[in-house]
Amino acid sequence: MSTEAGSGVKRRDFLKILGATGATTAVVGCSSEKVGKLIPYVTSPDNTVAGVSQFYATTCKECATGCGVLAEVRDGRPIKLEGNPEHPVNRGAICATGMSAMQGLYNPDRYRQPMLREGAALSPVTWDRALEVLGQKLGEVKSRGGAGSAVFLNAHETGSFPGFLDQWLSAQGMPAHLSVDTMAPAATISSNRAAYGVAWPSIDFKASALILSFSADFLDAWGHRVPQQLDWADARAQLEGAPKLVYIGARRSLTGLNADQWIPAKPGSEMAICNAILGRGTAAAAATAADVSEATITALVAAVKGAGSKVLALCGMNTPDAVECGTMVAEINKSNGSVGTTIKPAMAHAGYEGIASYLDLVDATERMAAGSVPVAFVRNVNPAHSMPKAAGFAEAFAKVGFKVSFSNMPDETSELCDLVLPDNHWLESWGDAVALAGERSFVQPALEPVFDTRSVGDVLITAARADGTIASRFAQPDYRSWMISNFAGGATAFATALTKATAPGSPVASRGTRNAVAARPATMSAGDGNMFVVVYPSATLGDGAGANKPWLQELPDPVTKIAWQSWVEIHPMTAKEMGVREGEHLTIKTAAGEVTAPAYPYMGVRPDTVAIALGQGHTAYGRFAMNVGVNAYALATNGFDSAGNLALGALKATVTRGEAHSPLVTTEGSARQHGRGIAQAMMAAAISAPEVEVEHHEIAGHVSQEFLPGLKSPVAADAQGEYANPKSKDKGMYNPEHPTKAEARRWAMTIDLARCTGCSACVTACYSENNIPTVGATYQGRALSPATWDERPGANIIKGREMAWIRLERYYEGNTNTENEFSPDFEARFVPMMCQHCGNAPCEPVCPVYATYHSPDGLNVQVYNRCVGTRYCSNNCPYKVRYYNWFGYGEPERRQYAWPEPMHWMLNPDVTVRGKGVMEKCTFCVQRIREGENRARSEERELNADEFTTACAQACPSRAIVFGDAADENWTVAKLAYDRRAYHVFKELNTYTAVVYLKKVNHPAPAASATA
């Protein structure tokens, strides 16, 4: 009873204040957490809002394609790369390699400053000192008259830089540079030039009816992957009118697995098949050469004839006769009259213009070996790794007087150099690229350089301006000003063009010329041995450039599903004959050298052939690349075809069984779906057939299936009441009339298996968007004893602990007796599998702490903070899409930390980095959903249909994934969910998933013989 009403503090108030201050003191005083800096800016630029992304349009430089990308920049740092929807080449799609450029940018092993050789090692120096050394050495070379013998190896690119570089070289009195792209399909380019007059005519899959691929892996690493895949998927999405693909080659690649028929021709027999098709040889001769049935060849010839001008024949071989063979393949197009229809030289891609041939490289190497090269420059080219060992590059390079590297990673070649002047990453640089003739795309920096690096253009200009004799030829102080000064319209037009990232026009400077290297006759000693070897570039790592990026290392190979490892593909029948089981080592020995890697029995390779991918076996190139796998370039002889391109194919080898055994770092469990209907397919002809009434099995205890006519599965379950049964009195967990309207939504996804090629870009997109840790690096394994750690690459993946929220399952159909017979007739089905966001989720009731529960808008939500890690949810998930943090992958102080400084700069601030001991899984990119909803709310409007999408759907170069609100018919997903081909995986478990798959569409083998 207060007696002093109105005067001073009442007792009750006093206690309140006391309590509040006491609690505050206790809370503040007891906090053991360090105060972290959330926002890097002290004073932010005017157009920056903390927590809101800005998108900078730039152009991907990871391969020669030149896709337009948007760098998502948050508070001054790029956090993700997305496809630029307005770019004509990739139309918003992006591949795994492109997205992984982020890990090149933030790679912890990048050169952090210039390096100068002192004795045996490279030591850090200042830029002043480095430029001084460069100037001094250039001066020495010039004064001795050696400039004319200089060699500049530049990673192939289009745009203005090659011209600029040649101008600089010519000012220095040096010959034009060599533009090196070891991943370019050189023989195809040569034969295209011969046949069509352009390096890369555009390919129109949609206009084709029959596609013949002679090892042209247009869905793996051959050509311009993203636009090819976009077109291919669009063509295949025509379902009944889709082009049929026949794949001819000794190994069934990802492209081969997407084909309707595989003709496993013996390596070296392609010419004979072309002859048969062109009527220059008999089917019998071709069949004998190719070791396939004569009926198949006859049927193939007939099918090509029947398709007329809708034939599209592609050649992606790299044998000594590849150019001749490619020319013959082009003749198939020509004789069928399909040039201009399916293959369009008039609409050429420009990405492969200006590539130096392998012979140029060999010539340069020979000159180096002869000691006649006084100075050599390399920039992001790594011939010490990505050239056959037989070429002897490393030994030759050592004889160069002074070696300068502009590379930004300490790769094998750069580590041999005397001076390293690390270039900026392309995300830190100005530049341009030309993907389609007459269309210029720009590269603009998305952040200040992460390290003390400088753009190569700036360095070259600085070096030239320091040299009084040529300074006048470089009026601009840096490369950007040089670009603007050459840009029509000047700085204003340049700034405008940047916002669109593309502008009509061509590179501002023309390339210099080199003295042509004398042509040499095609040489390659195939060698002898009992087996053929197919050496192919990895679809994920290329021939090694991708190996320093953990996303690409962790991304299972789309065909074999192996990561962080080299493997030898061998047919199960051959493996059985040799007594080799999966994981047992095989040694391949060719005339040039040998490699040893674990065996992967694969029914998609001929029994007389083994296959091995390039890309691994680095001895330098950073912590993620080193000591992983073997370098298959060791097998290649230094042979080349008639156009001087490296010949890798049709090598003969002796394959022997080794003693050791390494478990495969694979994400594959069973490659057969055991009749469980996970990857369903239907024949194209059945699509337009009258709908057959689906037989309903009334099973006691099951929900009545009446409301499921056809598929009509209740993806909108939450919005429409319990399991979407209109007769049900139970209207589900949430009130559909609720004012937030969240209850009225049902986020859902459709995945069109007729489009999906299995390329796995969605997987990397998810890693990037959702801060998923990679777990396969050599330092991330577990303890084998209290003192020793498992330091095998991919040790965690061997234990099945990969964290990919979305994975590509690859199931085989047919051909179950692979150990005893060889049959090319099997089918692969790819299923992207992620959290199905079940309407009736088995994971939810078993969680003891509500860490996983159902949100009103149909999401199956995982609350990391609440999770105690019983892992019961994962046990109860039929789809097995929950992933557990076995280690502190997200904790910097832990050994297994997945983002060593500065890699954590690319973490998405909208997504929690999970600590150890909690479960995680696909969230349907809930941060994007909420961002979209908030944006709509702040703009006082409703969400527009298809306003945003998930990271996987956004990246997908096949456009197979569609995300949206299934309860709102304006969204595309709401229509697709009721497609004739739609089905749920494990529908019989009554999980009422939000992910609807559309059945794959199969076509009869185009070249099936009547008897077969």
Add this chain to the structure above:
Amino acid sequence: MGTIAQPVEGLRRPNIASADVQIPAVTDYEQVDREIIATLGFTKKWLLGLGVAVAAMLVGASAWIYQIYWGLGQAGYEPPVMWGVYIITFVFWVGIGHAGTLISAILYLFRAGFRTSIYRAAEAMTVFAVMTAGLFPIIHIGRPWKFFWLIPNPNWRLLWPNFKSPLVWDVFAISTYLTISTTFLYIGLIPDFAVLRDRETNPMRKRIYGILSLGWRNSDREWRHFAKAYLFLAAFSTPLVLSVHSVVSFDFAMSLVPGWHASIFPPYFVAGAIFSGFAMVWTIAIPMRKWFKLEHYITLNHLDATAKVVLFTSLVVGCAYMIEFFIAWYSGVRPEQEFFWYRVFGQWWWAAWIMLLCNMALPMSLWSQKLRRNPTWLWFLSIFINIGMWYERFVIVVPSLSHEFEPWQWGSYTPSWVDMSFLVGSFGWFFMWFLLFVKQMPVMAIMELKEIVVPKRKHAHDGGHH
């Protein structure tokens, strides 16, 4: 009275009903006090045993510190096998913890005479086994420091556990069971503490026993209350014996994992628990009766009676195994059928066959009375049953998880040295408590033994301390 302890070779003895098992070699109350209290003296061998147990416990404890620091990745988990040795060992120890209360409560209500000599040891075993088991869910979770979130505790955010989750049921079942069985053990010990207090010469220990005996004065009123309380607790514990392992079995049965999703699990688990619990009683009691010279308290008739229980539960468990296979076939569900084929012929065929051999085949030897009365055989059989029951849980947990609906995610599992350290540590922890127990408290209920002793008339005046 040696004739009862030493059956005549080659002569089939009359089958003694379990209810009629007596201890004829014990003839007066003083003998009971003397012989039971004699077991409490410290010996070098005991110290050695305790040292081994503590060392083993420390192996587990250090593994735990190591695991908490680094994360569960140090254990051998291979997704999709998200549960492994910890859950297996958890269920194993919960199962062990069943025999004690069954013997002390249910057999008490059924007036089974053979219970008297073994129930105290079995009850203590129960408490320690549940204490061991209770650690494993905490060891097993990813963030053990958040374990209390599974317990309904008032909190500002009004967050409660999910009462739909069998794991929350587990928390209640295990904690209730531990509370009741501990109380039951203690209540039964009160008169015995009084005996110890009266016999104790060390003032410190005398005082402690005095406190523990709650001032027991042996009055009629106390005995009347004691008997009622004991009967009440026995009745109270009886449903728990059945419920605890039923609830543990719900961890599996409530899920949809092929191989787990089966309505037979509760009775199957309860039978299995009693089976393994009796085996553990043998493992402990057979050496104990020899080392503590108590062969005339735990007679061959006692062992014979327990062997019959083991034989019966073995048959129940075996029947459950067969029913599981039958239902898998009968259901027509393909993943279920494939899984059961995989269970016995797949990757872990050997584990399934160890289970079938140890739990179904070897106990059939107990049809022979000769073997039922052979302590050596029973001890070895108990070890086989312990192994078999551990493997039963292995067969339930690991192959089922490794072979679920999604073939692409089929996997494998190899326990690591950390898992094994916990297994060793759990035995260390259990035996540490048990060894401490046997030297502080009587391993047999002095007061109950006295109830069944028929004192010799000529020593009528020397009738013990009542």
